[in-house]
Amino acid sequence: MHSILIIAPNWIGDAVMTQPLLASLKAQYPESKIDVLASTWVAPIYRACSEVHEVIEAKFEHKQLQWGLRKELAGKLALKKYQACFVLPNSLKSALIPWLASIPFRIGYRGELRFGLINVALDNPSKVNRPPMVEHYLALGQLLNGEHASPTNVNITPKLNVSxxxxxxxxxxxxxxxxxxxxxxxxxxxxxxxxxxxxxxxxxxxxxxxxxxxxxxxxxxxxxxxxxxxxxxxxxxxxxxxxxxxxxxxxxxxxxxxxxxxxxxxxxxxxxxxxxxxxxxxxxxxxxxxxxxxxxxxxxxxxxxxxxxxxxxxxxxxxxxxxxxxxxxxxxxxxxxxxxxxxxxx
Missing domain, CATH: 3.40.50.2000 (Glycogen Phosphorylase B;)
Incomplete structure (x- = not known):
C-alpha cells in the first residue's frame, strides 16, 4: 500500500483524534505516502502530524454539496492513483470524492445512504454505546487486513508537532x-x-x-x-x-x-x-x-x-x-x- 488518502473530519477536535489512526497506518505501511484532504479550518491539524506527506486544502462549506468543487477535486486526485481512501466523516457528500476519483478501496462507517460509495465498511456504533473517538477512528485502520485483524500496537494518545x-x-x-x-x-x-x-x-x-x-x-x-x-x-x-x-x-x-x-x-x-x-x-x-x-x-x-x-x-x-x-x-x-x-x- 504505497499511497493512502484520508478525507478529514470537519471539526478540529475530531481531526486531532484521528492522528493515532495515521500513526497506525504508517506503522502498517511504513513506505506509504499518506495525504489528507481537509477543509481550510482543520488543515493546520494535519500539518502538525508527522505522518502526513501532503495536506490538500479545500474550501468546503458546512451543509453545502458543492458538486462542482467535489468533481474538480476528484479529477485532480484521480491522477495521484491512491490505492485506498479512509472517509472519516459519516456524510454522503464526503464519500463522493473518492468514488468519483475511482480509488479502489473506500473505507469508512456505513451511514447516510453511502452504499457503493463506501465499499469497505464497519457498522456505526449506537449512540448509547459509543466508544471513545480515537478508538472509533482506529478501528477503520484494520479493515484492509480483515475486520478481525489484531490492532496495531500504536499509542492511542494523539500527538501534534509545532511548525x-x-x-x-x-x-x-x-x-x-x-x-x-x-x-x-x-x-x-x-x-x-x-x-x-x-x-x-x-x-x-x-x-x-x-x-x-x-x-x-x-x-x-x-x-x-x-x-x-x-x-x-x-x-x-x-x-x-x-x-x-x-x-x-x-x-x-x-x-x-x-x-x-x-x-x-x-x-x-x-x-x-x-x-x-x-x-x-x-x-x-x-x-x-x-x-x-x-x-x-x-x-x-x-x-x-x-x-x-x-x-x-x-x-x-x-x-x-x-x-x-x-x-x-x-x-x-x-x-x-x-x-x-x-x-x-x-
Whole structure:
C-alpha cells in the first residue's frame, strides 16, 4: 500500500483524534505516502502530524454539496492513483470524492445512504454505546487486513508537532504585545457546539484575576476563533481592564494557536477543539465539561485534569440547557478550577 488518502473530519477536535489512526497506518505501511484532504479550518491539524506527506486544502462549506468543487477535486486526485481512501466523516457528500476519483478501496462507517460509495465498511456504533473517538477512528485502520485483524500496537494518545514558522510568528506577536512568554496561561472560553459547553464568562474572569494575583508575572491570553471574540470581551470587561489579560480570539491562525498552546504553562478550556490540541501537545490543562461526556471525548493526556459534576441530568448532549439552569457549568466554581490548576504536573 504505497499511497493512502484520508478525507478529514470537519471539526478540529475530531481531526486531532484521528492522528493515532495515521500513526497506525504508517506503522502498517511504513513506505506509504499518506495525504489528507481537509477543509481550510482543520488543515493546520494535519500539518502538525508527522505522518502526513501532503495536506490538500479545500474550501468546503458546512451543509453545502458543492458538486462542482467535489468533481474538480476528484479529477485532480484521480491522477495521484491512491490505492485506498479512509472517509472519516459519516456524510454522503464526503464519500463522493473518492468514488468519483475511482480509488479502489473506500473505507469508512456505513451511514447516510453511502452504499457503493463506501465499499469497505464497519457498522456505526449506537449512540448509547459509543466508544471513545480515537478508538472509533482506529478501528477503520484494520479493515484492509480483515475486520478481525489484531490492532496495531500504536499509542492511542494523539500527538501534534509545532511548525517553526508558527512558533516564530507567535514569538514576534508576544514581543510586540510586551508579553513575557515564560509565564503564559491560555484560556479558551469558546465551544463551537453551543452554550452548554461554555463555562460562564464571569467564572473565567474570576479565575483569570486569581492567576494574575498569584504572580504579577503571569499573563493570561484568551484564545479562540473570531466567534469567541465577544466572549473574551465579556471576560475582559468583568476583570475591569486588568492589563494581565489579553484577548487574542480571532487574531491568530490555528497554526499559531497550536504554537501558543505548546509554550504556555497551562490551558483552561471547555470541551472544545483547543482542548484536544492542548492534550496532543502535552500541555498541562484543566478541561471543564458540561453537557458532553468526558468518557467519550476526554483530553487524552497524563497532564490533563477533567472537571465534570456528573449531575443526574448530564450528559444531555443538548446545545441549550433543557432545564434552563445550566447547573452542570454554573456550579463549577473558579476556586475549584484554581485548586485543580495548582495540582497539575509541570
Amino acid at each position: 517553526n514558522p508558527a512558533h516564530h510568528s507567535v514569538q514576534a506577536k508576544l514581543k510586540t504585545a510586551h508579553i513575557d512568554g515564560s509565564h503564559i496561561y491560555v484560556m479558551c472560553p469558546g465551544a463551537e457546539y453551543g452554550p452548554t459547553k461554555r463555562w460562564p464568562t464571569g467564572h473565567f474572569a474570576e479565575l483569570a484575576q486569581s492567576i494574575a494575583t498569584n504572580n504579577p508575572n503571569n499573563q493570561i491570553i484568551l484564545l479562540g476563533s473570531k466567534g469567541d471574540h465577544s466572549l473574551a470581551l465579556e471576560i475582559q470587561s468583568k476583570t475591569k481592564g486588568d492589563g494581565h489579560i489579553h484577548n487574542w480570539c480571532g487574531d491568530t491562525s490555528l497554526d499559531e494557536a497550536i504554537a501558543l498552546i505548546s509554550m504556555s504553562k497551562a490551558v483552561i478550556s471547555n470541551d472544545s477543539g483547543l482542548m484536544h490540541i492542548a492534550a496532543a501537545l502535552k500541555t498541562p490543562q484543566v478541561a471543564i465539561f458540561g453537557s458532553s461526556d468526558p468518557a467519550h471525548t476526554p483530553p487524552l493526556s497524563d497532564k490533563a485534569k477533567v472537571i465534570w459534576l456528573n449531575l443526574p441530568c448530564s450528559p444531555c448532549h443538548k446545545r441549550e440547557c433543557p432545564l434552563g439552569h445550566l447547573k452542570c457549568l454554573n456550579d463549577i466554581l473558579p476556586a475549584q478550577v484554581l485548586a485543580t490548576l495548582n495540582t497539575l504536573p509541570s
